[in-house]
Amino acid sequence: MATFAYVGRTRGGTVKKGELSAKTRDEAVDQLRKQSVVVTSLEEKKSGAGGFKINLGSGLTDKDLVVFTRQFGTMINAGLPLVQCLEILSTQSENKVLRETIGEVKVQVEAGSTFSDALRRFPKVFDDLYVNLVHAGEVGGLLDTILTRLAVYIEKAMKLKGQIKSAMVYPITIMGVAVAVITILMLFVIPIFAKMFLDLSGGRVALPGPTQIVIDTSNFFIAYWYIILGGIVGGIFGIKKYYGTVQGRKFIDKLLLKLPVVGDLIRKSSVAKFTRTLGTLLASGVPLLDGMSICAKTSGNKVVEETLLDARLSISGGKTIADPLASSGVFPKMVTHMIAVGESTGALDAMLGKIADFYEEEVDQAVASLTALLEPAMMVFLGVVIGFIVIAMYLPIFKMASAIG
Secondary structure, three states: OEEEEEEEEEOOOOEEEEEEEEOOHHHHHHHHHHOOEEEEEEEEEOOOOOOOOOOOOOOOOHHHHHHHHHHHHHHHHOOOOHHHHHHHHHHHOOOHHHHHHHHHHHHHHHOOOOHHHHHHOOOOOOOHHHHHHHHHHHHHOOHHHHHHHHHHHHHHHHHHHHHHHHHHHHHHHHHHHHHHHHHHHHHHHHHHHHHHHHHHHOOOOOOOHHHHHHHHHHHHHHHHHHHHHHHHHHHHHHHHHHHOOHHHHHHHHHHHHHOOOHHHHHHHHHHHHHHHHHHHHHHOOOOHHHHHHHHHHOOOOHHHHHHHHHHHHHHHOOOOOHHHHHHHOOOOHHHHHHHHHHHHHOOHHHHHHHHHHHHHHHHHHHHHHHHHHHHHHHHHHHHHHHHHHHHHHHHHHHHHHHHHO
């Protein structure tokens, strides 16, 4: 999509200026013609966000989207026209990105687009899941119900994401503090002790082994700190670059699934996300094959994504959902058995919802287990490292005190 700045005249002769989003100049002219605007000037604006003037994704949170979706569903349920709902929400939304996006959506709807097609023009705000559910609601005449269901889904997804983040905050914080403390000791504290020992002994008395190790390590930090820092930054950049490739992402995601405790947490969260997403899509009338494609795109794990795409291919060939998922080895047997029961009873969407509820609770327990495991491990690590440094620095002092005695 590109953004075009236009100047034109209405049928009444009034000059009208503004901007609109379109794929081509001809499409932009066609949109303006539908609004009874004769174009006198049309220029494409350059931007770094896919042609759209707003830096989509910056400052927009899931909470903002939930509030918009709930308010929009309430207005539709109350019988307000679609354009009027968009007009109200575009003026009262607190988030600038969402407010301007809704304004653009309103322009597209007024120009003759369906609501779902207008949303599809802004994929960084409204993803495939959102657009497909809205489309199903439009076709089935249940837009208010679908919007309520969407809001519930986003809230549950927020909770799941929050649980994963909370599990990562503690170890990252502790590791950050540990690295900062050790760096300060090595660069600023240890050299003071080393100079003091050198002055006292005159370089004639050998230092204890642990003390010499710590001083040598400190000297290495001071002499090559830029190489160490460059290596860390380069390593992070290299891993990020490698993860950006298909093969790299697949390798790292596969490795993460095999990690103890962490892998179990990722697997359970992937199952919860997949079953919640597919259940919501099927309950809203989205076709199964389309639902599997959307679930694959939003899985967040390359291994899970490929598994779902392979399953979609098998389903299109006439197989059930449960069979390819069971043979993949990614999904637990309980999940595939419950999906098979849901298929046979014709209540797959309800069964997927029950699986999602169960695994969301499992994620809660996995987060608690991970935190309980990491807390003592991090404390032991900090105690051993910092304790070793402190003892190593005091050993020469004890040695000199005993010699004086």
